[in-house]
Amino acid sequence: MLAFSAMMSFLFVRGLDEQLxxxxxxxxxxxxxxxxxxxxxxxxxxxxxxxxxxxxxxxxxxxxxxxxxxxxxxxxxxxxxxxxxxxxxxxxxxxxxxxxxxxxxxxxxxxxxxxxxxxxxxxxxxxxxxxxxxxxxxxxxxxxxxLAYSELALLFSGDDLLWSFWVVALAAVTMTGAGVLLSAKTYGVLRLQGKSFMGLLARDLKQLAMFWSLAAGTVAAAVLVFLGLYNGLAWLGLFALVAACLAGMLVLLVLAAHAAALGLTFKVEVLRALKGELPARAAFVSAYLVRVPAVLLALGFAMDVTLASQHVMARQDNQDTYATAGDAVTIRLNGSWGGDSRTVVTHVGRWLRQADAAGEIIVAGRKDLQNVSSNTRLPQGEMLIVNETFLGKQSVLDLKGRRYSPLPRNRGADSVRLVIPESLVRHASDIRATIPDVFGRLEPDVRRRLKVETLQAKGGQRVFGYNSGDRSPNGAYTPDDDRSLVRDPVLVVVPNGSNFLTNDAYTTFATQDGIVFPDPGDVLKPLAANEHGLQTYVAAVNPVGQNAALRLREAVNDFRLLLFNLIAAVAVLLITGVGVCMIHSRKHAQAVFAQHISGWRFIATHRFILAVEGLLAAFLAWWVPIQVWQQNRDLEELTSQGIPAPFPPVQITALDLGAIAGLVTVEFCAVLLALAMFHRRIVKEGAADT
The missing domain is CATH 3.30.1240 (Hypothetical Protein, Haloacid Dehalogenase-like Hydrolase; Chain: A; domain 2)
Known part of the structure; x- marks a missing residue:
């Protein structure tokens, strides 16, 4: 508990220091x-x-x-x-x-x-x-x-670290209860000597005091050495405060668990307690009150770990693609403009349009295909709103395998090119009808002059979008999805600097990392000179590759935290599994020995425990597939009513099935092995007594 509290405090204060x-x-x-x-x-x-x-x-x-x-x-x-x-x-x-x-x-x-x-x-x-x-x-x-106490508590309650706290609390409570129940014979002897409940509790705490003193000293020394090397003991007081609060809550939980488990031992008569017997019904119910939530937590964490690992692998695979962007940067706008946003749109949009006309930027805006228009029902997919410079940087092939090239500035000034992949050709007319809505509120004369040239792209292509899409409208995707390479996107190619893209569109794409400067000097020089008043509106530039590396680091950290949670939840499963077997064996020791010498099979002797664990294993195996089936059925009902799907059809991957199978194996086999061990001990002790 002390080591965990120190680790959680370190992660929390580190994140706080990076934000504030x-x-x-x-x-x-x-x-x-x-x-x-x-x-x-x-x-x-x-x-x-x-x-x-x-x-x-x-x-x-x-x-x-x-x-x-x-x-x-x-x-x-x-x-x-x-x-x-x-x-x-x-x-x-x-x-x-x-x-x-x-x-x-x-x-x-x-x-x-x-x-x-x-x-x-x-x-x-x-x-x-x-x-x-x-x-x-x-x-x-x-x-x-x-940094007020109430705000820190609120921040921690919304942090992913809270799940780690609860799963470790569950593990600590489980281990504490198991430790007390394993000492049932000792408590029986002490009760025979006249010890009361409070006397035994005080005795236990007194014995633990020495161990806790050593543990606290060891952890404190290790923490001081680590922090001294890591940051020179910076903000040690804040770190100690957070660690003390976490440790204090865990101590209260385990004290309550210790007292509750000790109270269970008093429900058995002294003579029966001397044999190590436990109050089977109460202890059994208590064990499963912990075991069932542990099963759900472990299953949830297992699914999260598989998904997080896929996100990490996807971001790692895309690092080479980001290397092709070179020194390209995006811009970060000042987020403290709480007044008239039109001023920002006017100044920033006008500057970006001039930069676009000069060929200094790559436009890579994104929209969810289903949400482009409320009047037209479109399939799932993504739309990229790009300029001609984008086509000069990224390869997009037609049906014959020839690359689409950027048009000269004097050609196609009054038209946009709509490039539709083979997989969406049957929706070409519907997609074409949504194009005016893609650009937002166009001036009437601009809207009237808009011409759309429909082209086709070879299917199966993946187009680099210069960002992972986490700042763009997600549609059916989560912010953790890495959509740096967009498969079979619909491309809307706009002439550089055209009025088809409004100032609002330029500014919106900039906030979504969809405006890219291949040459950082094209933004740093006017920013340093404060041209167009840019220092008022542009806070910084983000290197495209560095931004991707930062997202990869965050994904790896999330994966590690989820993996830690999964390991802790599995540990609770193992502990409660052994505890259930121990309670069952001590309660039915005489019956187990009698049935053994009478020739009963192992499965018949322990049929109740095996049946309960079999049901739990079946629940564990089928819970996720049933949830997936239910979500996909709800999705079909929505789409049948003409409502755009809020998420893509859920699929169970081989990695998911492997994780579920592994959990089922751990859950059931741990009980089976523990039950066999206790069975063998009962038979051995019974044979020695006879």
């Missing part, structure tokens, strides 16, 4: 501005506010070239003796190695747009005063407390 700047008492989000104050004026006002109130205030900005790995903190240190003020000289004490934080004086922030996140280090009341100060500068802001 630790140590703050409040976070102020500036979302709107009337542009009456420049960025430099706001910086000077914050510096003065910091001095007047004796608190540190910092503005967080992502690095332009590496937003996921480097962030900048522009700090005004009102109290030179505060921890935050020391960061200007000593650097930010990062807990995680995955993100680097560079600290600068706030005067170095320059003329950056004031919208964004500010951290207050000091009295939480100063955050409200800062909001009032910013309001005088024409800025609208709100206060948040992401």
């Amino acid at each position: 700047v630790l140590g703050s008492s409040a976070q102020v989000w500036v979302s709107e501005s009337d542009d009456s104050a420049s960025g430099a004026q706001v910086a000077r006002a914050i510096a003065a506010f910091s001095d007047d109130h004796g608190v540190a205030v910092a503005r967080e900005l992502p690095d332009v070239k590496n937003p996921d790995g480097l962030r900048h903190l522009y700090l005004a240190s009102g109290n030179p003796n505060s921890d935050a003020a020391s960061w200007l000289n000593d650097g930010y004490p990062a807990f995680s190695r995955h993100v680097t934080t560079d600290v600068h004086p706030i005067v170095e922030i320059g003329q950056r747009d004031p919208r964004g996140f500010y951290y207050v280090f000091g009295s939480p009341r100063a955050a409200d005063a800062l909001v009032a100060e910013l309001a005088d500068l024409g800025l609208r802001a709100s206060v948040q407390h992401p």
Whole structure:
């Protein structure tokens, strides 16, 4: 429990450090501005506010070239003796190695747009005063407390780590209960000596105290050594607080389990307890109250592990494809624009259209084919809205195996090319009818001039979409699916810089990583020069390959966590299986020996336990196929009514069947082996007594 609590605390605090700047008492989000104050004026006002109130205030900005790995903190240190003020000289004490934080004086922030996140280090009341100060500068802001205890608890409750906590709690409770029940004979002897329930519980806790002291010292020493090497003991207090809370909850659970199991031993008369007999009915029910949830957890985790492994393998296979993108980057827009979004659309969309006309960008927007139009029923699939430059970079073949080439700028200016794969040819007219809706709200004259040239593509092609599709409309897909290579997509090829793509469409595709700059200089140079006011709207650029590597790392971490959960759930299955056999054998020891010498077969002697476990194994084997059948039947009912399918037909893979078969084998064979072991012991002890 202590080791697990330390591990969970490490993962939680590391994730927290990668999302937030630790140590703050409040976070102020500036979302709107009337542009009456420049960025430099706001910086000077914050510096003065910091001095007047004796608190540190910092503005967080992502690095332009590496937003996921480097962030900048522009700090005004009102109290030179505060921890935050020391960061200007000593650097930010990062807990995680995955993100680097560079600290600068706030005067170095320059003329950056004031919208964004500010951290207050000091009295939480100063955050409200800062909001009032910013309001005088024409800025609208709100206060948040992401590091408050209530917010941390809420964050943990929505984290995948919570499942790990519950499965380990289940394992700890199971092991505790089994440990107490295995000592039934010892408790019988102590009861014969006059020990009460509270006396035995106090005795057990006293014996455990020494072991817990050694365990706590060992774990604490190991943690200090590890954290000292990993991050120099940064944020040790926060780490210890989270670890103590997790360990405290686990301790309360196992204390309750220990007391409950000890109470069960008191339900047996002293003389029967001396023989190790247990209250079979209550213990049996208790064991299956743990075993059945463990079966469901193990099955769920097994399916998640198989799916996560497929995601990891898919992302690994696509790494070579991303290498072909070279130094290409996408852009990340400023997410703190809470006011008129039309301003962002106008400025960013106009700039992207000019870059498109100059051949500087690749457009790779995505739409779910079924959701393109509400008036036309289309099959499942994906639509890529691309420009002519895209066809120059990616190979798309026609029915004769010839590659579609980008058209010169003076050809096809008033038309788009609709490239439909062989598998969807029968839907060509319906797809063609949806094309005006694909582009959103077109100007009437532009819509009137729109011409569509329908072409066909060779079936079975996979087209590189420059991103995994996790930021695009998912349709029937989950965010974890890697759709970097899109199989048989419908392509809508738009002339570079054409008015068929609205400013809104350009901006939307940019937020979905669908606008790619093959040459990073084409975006970094105008961004550095603040052309078109880009520094106000564009926060950073994302290297396409680096973004894919980050998604791969996240997928691997998710797989490891799920695998840990599966192992813990299987351990609970094994422990409860042995416990059920132990309870059964101790209750029916005399009957088992009598039936054995009378010539009964093993299966006949233990038919009740084997029947119950057989039913549990059958449930385990058929639960997923039945759920898949039910989901596919519901899907057929929806599609028969003309409703677009919310998800593709569910299929059970060979990997899924292998995982189910493995769980069934572990669940049933563990009980069979434990039952055989207890049976042999009963026979051996009975023969020795006679």
